[in-house]
Amino acid sequence: MSSTTRETRTIAELVDAAVAGPLPLRITAYDGSKTGPDSAPRALHIANHRAVSYLATAPGDLGMARAYTTGDLVVEGVHPGNPYEALVDLERLHFRRPDPRLLLDLARVLGPRGLTPPPPPPQEALPRWRRATEGLRHSFTRDKEAIHHHYDVSNRFYELVLGPSMAYTCAVFPEQDTDLDAAQENKYRLVFDKLALQPGQRLLDIGCGWGGMVRYAARRGVQAIGVTLSREQATWAQEAIEREGLGDLASVRFEDYRAVAESGFDAISSIGITEHIGVRNYPAYFEWMLDHVKEGGLVLNHCITRPDNRPRSVGPFIDRYIFPDGELTGSGRIVTAMQDTGFEVLHEENLREHYALTLAGWCENLVEHWNECVDEVGEATAKVWGLYLAGSRRGFERNVVQLHQVLATRLDQTRLPGLPLRPWWSA
Incomplete structure (x- = not known):
């Protein structure tokens, strides 16, 4: 039968032609077709033409995120606040190289304009090339906009997802079943102890979020300053400082760390x-820290890393929906940059499994408070967060990403750290 007279394939048939091997979940479509095992506990429903256009014009996680966010791709059998199990299923989905006939049939299904990318959801940031109008990557202006995109969603939304700790970084779990808030408190305890802080000393917390570390230190008699590029975070944190009566010891500023005038911090x-x-900015970043910590002082860097030391930007979904301009590399690159700057690195550790547990806890909070979260930020944004948190959990479980803490000191003229010979903190 010629290509001009053959029947147009169904959506399910197009899926079967695109996928190599058995489908890990059931797929249904708006044209009534379906494929995949009927016994599968989870399914994807392709609700309309636009879903197919999103998937065809941005293959991979970006197209799926667009279709899912808009409701054009429906995931059945999981809660939208925690699509973790569906993401595990999709890891077993493998695509063939598209052949000309498949592309022709896609064009027949979608029509002459169907292979033109539909407008992305409003939750999506501009592509990198268009962000250039906001300034050079990691300039003051562009960093401020990137932080605003992610952190100024809604303080109430973060309260619901993060819980009372309002800690949006990896917790440290003494045991697998430790409560999330207790594990976040334990993280602050670990950082505080590693920095060997004492009452009356001075701490600077860069990128302080909602001020959890600042307030933890101030409650123990340390003079603590936090800086963040999120205005909403700074407002919330300063109000929390006043509520706790810590105003004489703690402050959080809406300020770029590069604008901090004080120096000589103990930690x-x-x-x-x-x-x-940004990896290329590590030397300047750690030089700034070296200039602002006193001789004999300690610094601790806690961040997401890669399992190798090749710098790479984050994937398209994370870049466009979560962390615009984000960039990751391995702990070795960070240690090297700190050493080359002049720090002596004393200790480093990987908390990868702890971050998987942290993300699982945030997903549980999102599911528990789903209706309130939707009321606060809208269903589409709440779905983006469910996808992001569950996907990130898988990334840490599979060693796609890690979390390292690196402790270092600025030596004084004696070239001796003046610290105990063995770790002085409890793990």
């Missing part, structure tokens, strides 16, 4: 900001 903590710095 500097950098918890979850290096991902936003």
Whole structure:
């Protein structure tokens, strides 16, 4: 039968032609066709033409995220606040190289304009090439906009997802079943102890979020300053400081760390900001820290890393929906940059499994407070977060990403750290 007279294939037939091997879940489509095992506990429903256009014009996680966010691709059998099991299924989905006939049939199904990318959802950031109008990557202006995109969603939304700790970084779990908030408190305890902080000393927390580390330190008599590029975070944190009566010891500013005028800090903590710095900026970042910590002082860098040391930007979904301009590399690159700057690195450890547990806890909170979260930010944004948190959990479980803490000191003129010979903190 010629290509001009053959019947147009169904959506299910197009899926079968595109996929290599058995389908790990059931797939149904708006034209009534279906494929995949009927016994599968989870299914994807392709609801309309636009879903097919999203999937065809942006293959991979970006197209799926667009279709899922808009409701054009429906995941059945999981809660939208935690699509973890569906993502595990999709790891077993493998595609063939598209052949000319498949592309022709896609064009027949979608029509002459169907292979033109539909407008992305409003939750999506501009592509990198269009962000250039906001300034050079990691400039003051562009960093501020990137932080605003992710962190200024809604303080109430973060309260619901993160829980009372309002800690948006990897917790440290003494046991598998430790409560999330207790594990976050334990993380602050670990950082505080590694930095050997004492009452009356001065701490700078760069990228301080909602001020959890600042308030933890202030409650123990440390003079603590936090800086963040999120105005909403700074407002929330400063209000929390006042509520706790810590105003004489703690403050959080809406300020770029590069604008901090004070120096001579006893310790500097950098918890979850290096991902936003950019690998090429590591030397300047750690030089700034070296200049602002006193001789004999300690710094701790806590950030997401790769299992290798090749710098790479984050994937398209994370870049467009979660962390615009984010960039990751391995712990070896971070250690090297700190050493080349002049720090002596004393200790490093990988908390990869702890971050998987942290993300699982955030997903549980999102599911528990789903209706409130939807009321606060809208269903599409809440779905993006469910996808992001569950997907990130898988990334840490599969060693696609890691989380390292690196502790270092600025030596004084004696070239001796003046610290105990063995780790002085409890793991």
